[in-house]
Amino acid sequence: MYKIVRKKFLTPLIALMDVDAPRMARSAKPGQFLIVRVHDKGERIPLTVCDFDSEKGTVTIVTQVVGASSRRICNMDEGDSFVDFAGPLGQPSEFIHMSREELSAKRFIFIAGGLGTAPVYPQVKFLHSMGAKVDVIIGAKSKDMVIFEQEMRSICDNLYICTDDGSYGKKGLVTEMLKELLDRGERYDQAVAIGPMIMMKFVTLTAKPYNLPLIVSLNTLMVDGTGMCGACRVSVGSKTKFACVDGPEFDAYLVDFEEAMRRQGMYKNIEQQADHKCKIGIERQQ
Amino acid sequence: MRNKIPRVPVREQDPKERVKNFSEVCFGYNEEEAMLEASRCLGCKNPACVKDCPVNIQIPQFIYQVELGNFEEAARILFTDSSLPAVCGRVCPQESQCEGKCILGVKGEPVAIGKLERFVADWSREKGIKFTDRKPLNGKSVAVIGSGPAGIACATDLAKMGYDVTIFEALHEPGGVLQYGIPEFRLPKEDVVKAEIDNVRSLGVKIETNVVVGRTVTIDSLMDDEGFSAIFIGSGAGLPKFMGIPGENLNAVVSANEFLTRSNLMRAYDPEYETPIYVGKRVAVVGGGNVAMDAARTAQRLGAQVTVVYRRTEKELPARVEEVHHAKEEGIVFRMLTNPVEVLGDEKGWVRGLTCIKMELGEPDASGRRSPVPIPDSNFDIETDVVIMSLGTSPNPLIATTTPGLQTNRWDCLVADESGATTRPGVFAGGDVVTGAATVILAMGAGRKAAEAIDIYLQSK
Ligand SMILES: Cc1cc2nc3c(=O)[nH]c(=O)nc-3n(C[C@H](O)[C@H](O)[C@H](O)COP(=O)(O)OP(=O)(O)OC[C@H]3O[C@@H](n4cnc5c(N)ncnc54)[C@H](O)[C@@H]3O)c2cc1C
Ligand SMILES: Cc1cc2nc3c(=O)[nH]c(=O)nc-3n(C[C@H](O)[C@H](O)[C@H](O)COP(=O)(O)OP(=O)(O)OC[C@H]3O[C@@H](n4cnc5c(N)ncnc54)[C@H](O)[C@@H]3O)c2cc1C
Ligand code: SF4
Ligand code: SF4
Ligand code: FES
Numbered sequence: 124m125y126k127i128v129r130k131k132f133l134t135p136l137i138a139l140m141d142v143d144a145p146r147m148a149r150s151a152k153p154g155q156f157l158i159v160r161v162h163d164k165g166e167r168i169p170l171t172v173c174d175f176d177s178e179k180g181t182v183t184i185v186t187q188v189v190g191a192s193s194r195r196i197c198n199m200d201e202g203d204s205f206v207d208f209a210g211p212l213g214q215p216s217e218f219i220h221m222s223r224e225e226l227s228a229k230r231f232i233f234i235a236g237g238l239g240t241a242p243v244y245p246q247v248k249f250l251h252s253m254g255a256k257v258d259v260i261i262g263a264k265s266k267d268m269v270i271f272e273q274e275m276r277s278i279c280d281n282l283y284i285c286t287d288d289g290s291y292g293k294k295g296l297v298t299e300m301l302k303e304l305l306d307r308g309e310r311y312d313q314a315v316a317i318g319p320m321i322m323m324k325f326v327t328l329t330a331k332p333y334n335l336p337l338i339v340s341l342n343t344l345m346v347d348g349t350g351m352c353g354a355c356r357v358s359v360g361s362k363t364k365f366a367c368v369d370g371p372e373f374d375a376y377l378v379d380f381e382e383a384m385r386r387q388g389m390y391k392n393i394e395q396q397a398d399h400k401c402k403i404g405i406e407r408q409q
Numbered sequence: 410m411r412n413k414i415p416r417v418p419v420r421e422q423d424p425k426e427r428v429k430n431f432s433e434v435c436f437g438y439n440e441e442e443a444m445l446e447a448s449r450c451l452g453c454k455n456p457a458c459v460k461d462c463p464v465n466i467q468i469p470q471f472i473y474q475v476e477l478g479n480f481e482e483a484a485r486i487l488f489t490d491s492s493l494p495a496v497c498g499r500v501c502p503q504e505s506q507c508e509g510k511c512i513l514g515v516k517g518e519p520v521a522i523g524k525l526e527r528f529v530a531d532w533s534r535e536k537g538i539k540f541t542d543r544k545p546l547n548g549k550s551v552a553v554i555g556s557g558p559a560g561i562a563c564a565t566d567l568a569k570m571g572y573d574v575t576i577f578e579a580l581h582e583p584g585g586v587l588q589y590g591i592p593e594f595r596l597p598k599e600d601v602v603k604a605e606i607d608n609v610r611s612l613g614v615k616i617e618t619n620v621v622v623g624r625t626v627t628i629d630s631l632m633d634d635e636g637f638s639a640i641f642i643g644s645g646a647g648l649p650k651f652m653g654i655p656g657e658n659l660n661a662v663v664s665a666n667e668f669l670t671r672s673n674l675m676r677a678y679d680p681e682y683e684t685p686i687y688v689g690k691r692v693a694v695v696g697g698g699n700v701a702m703d704a705a706r707t708a709q710r711l712g713a714q715v716t717v718v719y720r721r722t723e724k725e726l727p728a729r730v731e732e733v734h735h736a737k738e739e740g741i742v743f744r745m746l747t748n749p750v751e752v753l754g755d756e757k758g759w760v761r762g763l764t765c766i767k768m769e770l771g772e773p774d775a776s777g778r779r780s781p782v783p784i785p786d787s788n789f790d791i792e793t794d795v796v797i798m799s800l801g802t803s804p805n806p807l808i809a810t811t812t813p814g815l816q817t818n819r820w821d822c823l824v825a826d827e828s829g830a831t832t833r834p835g836v837f838a839g840g841d842v843v844t845g846a847a848t849v850i851l852a853m854g855a856g857r858k859a860a861e862a863i864d865i866y867l868q869s870k
Contacts, residue, residue: 146620146625146626147625150624150625150626155624160581164676164681164682164683165682165683166675166683166684167581167675191683192683206581207581207618207619208619209579209580209581209618209619209620209621209625210621210624210625211624211625212621212624346667346670346671346675347579347580347670349579349580349621349647349805349807350647350648350805350807351589351647351648351649351666351670351805352649352663352664352666352667352670353649353651353663353664353666353667354663354667356651356658357658358658363651363653363657363658368805368807382658382758385660385757385758386658386660388660389660389661389687390685390687
């Protein structure tokens with residue numbers, strides 16, 4: 124059992140938790156994810172490793188309510204335990220293999236959409252500690268959906284916030300913010316976009332004309348997370364890759380986003396049958 | 410011959426009933442049936458059957474005890490050589506192993522060794538009998554990676570010899586393929602798999618789930634930081650293959666592993682569980698092994714009409730005879746000499762059909778198998794909502810790529826000698842990770858051999 128030692132709501136629908144998992148805390152790296160199960164009849168849910176403390180032996184996760192399982196996670200309290208908490212899984216971000224000298228000469232920009240701010244955080248933290256220059260764009264629906272603002276501010280050079288409704292920061296989408304920065308002559312060696320699939324697709328289209336190298340982190344469907352099922356397959360550079368072992372991060376320009384978005388919706392109708400009672404003979408609604 | 414009675418038939422669930430449930434197909438023998446069947450065995454002095462059992466179960470000895478009604482003694486004999494007799498009695502391909510060599514099979518029907526083994530194992534479980542004899546701890550600890558049949562067999566023998574054994578398993582339930590691959594209706598999880606794994610625990614073996622070796626820990630950290638003196642790798646061959654044909658990433662094309670994992674490990678067939686599974690009305694299963702049969706029969710039970718598409722003929726089907734027979738009884742359609750060339754999708758990106766080409770068998774190749782060749786211009790379409798790819802699996806490269814000095818061959822299998830020793834001192838391996846996808850009992854045999862080799866290695870250190 125893996126105990127929740129700290130919990131707080133970042134917004135009414137997003138919860139942050141520190142979970143006791145000493146082995147994982149020792150081996151986790153930025154860019155990786157883990158799999159949790161809430162109870163012994165539950166699904167295996169992939170979540171990003173949002174932070175880790177090898178001394179305390181804890182791993183931080185940030186969960187947003189989108190369906191039944193994520194709601195269950197967010198309803199858990201300090202002192203409760205997950206029955207399963209496996210990982211870290213997937214490849215770490217590529218830059219962790221670079222030296223301090225290399226990194227301190229580089230400038231990064233992160234584009235975080237909504238909950239995507241949480242997985243961006245450990246990457247920015249790592250790069251900052253290695254002396255790299257990092258700018259961050261956070262996009263959210265409205266002011267009360269902006270998360271990790273204070274934490275991020277202390278580790279990045281420039282933080283740009285935009286909201287769909289203009290209730291905080293600049294009104295507009297992250298793609299507009301990115302375009303504005305690039306148009307006014309800001310130059311970056313590497314960009315990383317993490318957020319909803321549709322946002323990553325449009326960031327890719329925006330960045331392309333500027334030849335800005337771009338990495339995205341794909342949140343595909345997953346079952347085992349270890350390479351055993353192929354539920355997470357994505358086309359990257361017209362080759363089939365397993366997001367859980369080859370990714371989750373990929374070169375944005377090689378990803379087939381249309382396919383990835385379509386595959387992500389595969390169980391939508393089944394999941395929407397609120398409590399998913401009978402699964403036998405379920406028909407596909409189109 | 411000792412008696413001339415025919416092989417005692419085993420009672421099974423009616424095919425019409427069983428396609429509607431996930432309960433076990435085969436009921437097994439009761440005491441009288443088992444004793445009667447046991448009386449057929451000649452008790453050969455030089456038993457051929459034993460030679461073809463990969464763990465060399467003392468077959469005539471245990472069968473004799475069954476004949477006498479000494480079931481507990483029969484169980485003691487079984488458990489000396491096998492930690493999973495209730496599993497093997499159910500899933501071993503007996504026709505090509507023990508029973509295939511039984512002397513009675515020359516003229517008539519072989520002794521039902523598997524069914525007797527299953528009976529004894531079930532009987533002793535129901536009576537709550539456990540065999541927990543082991544030597545006292547000798548102060549050395551061994552890590553076993555993977556809790557499939559290879560890992561379980563290796564851990565059992567090492568524990569009996571006095572080693573402190575910990576099994577590390579990536580998934581949340583131990584058992585390997587027994588847990589995530591083979592369906593409930595062939596191998597009940599709670600009553601059989603869990604119970605046999607609990608027996609292993611009662612020998613003092615610890616099982617830690619959710620530990621992905623190569624990620625959570627590494628072989629090096631287990632040896633250097635956690636103090637394990639030797640390692641056994643039994644991580645199986647779990648990586649699914651795909652065909653590489655157009656349309657393979659359409660929605661509702663899944664690997665047999667995904668389909669079976671959702672249904673078995675994640676219990677999607679049980680409304681109490683939260684796992685979604687998509688079956689549609691018609692399902693096409695591509696492949697002809699045990700895995701394909703399991704996927705087909707699972708889909709049929711979930712309410713679909715199922716067609717198995719296989720590129721050779723029925724004679725070459727690699728699945729066990731009993732499984733093919735059961736699948737047919739359950740109404741599954743077989744299309745032989747047929748190979749998919751493209752998965753067809755609708756405008757929303759969901760599967761609507763499968764374009765196939767007709768095949769014929771060509772000349773025998775070097776291995777003596779006649780390989781299928783496509784017949785030109787023979788394409789035709791099969792309508793289907795779901796395609797399940799069951800084309801075989803290969804070992805996961807995760808451990809090999811994170812362990813310096815561990816060699817693999819060109820099929821990603823770990824290189825190991827007869828005893829299981831890998832190219833890295835102190836690290837042994839066996840089962841599917843060395844041979845590629847094979848059988849439960851071969852994996853167990855390899856696990857036992859490696860346990861012996863680990864013992865010799867550690868004694869000499
Ligand atoms: C590598 C990876 C990292 C992730 N990191 C995080 C994280 O840090 N925090 C977090 O809250 N979520 C994260 N996710 C997404 C999270 O796993 C899903 O939100 C969760 O599985 C949904 O389960 P549910 O039962 O609550 O919703 P469901 O009832 O299963 O689904 C509700 C809706 O969400 C969609 N959905 C289902 N699975 C996913 C998915 N994997 N990604 C996106 N949409 C999905 C469905 O199509 C459906 O429309 C990550 C996913 C991956 C693959
Ligand atoms: C659907 C299906 C039906 C089958 N039917 C039959 C049958 O009827 N009869 C028969 O004899 N054989 C059958 N087989 C084959 C048989 O199940 C396998 O040959 C056997 O299970 C191999 O045993 P193993 O211990 O080598 O590996 P597995 O059973 O595959 O176990 C390996 C275990 O290692 C774990 N693991 C992998 N990587 C790691 C890691 N990095 N860290 C920690 N743990 C890890 C896996 O999660 C798994 O639990 C079938 C196989 C399948 C898939
Ligand atoms: S373990 Fe398998 S091969 Fe050996 S005797 Fe039993 S059924 Fe036959
Ligand atoms: S070969 Fe057949 S008859 Fe002889 S001992 Fe084995 S099971 Fe009995
Ligand atoms: S989640 Fe199963 S292979 Fe990636």
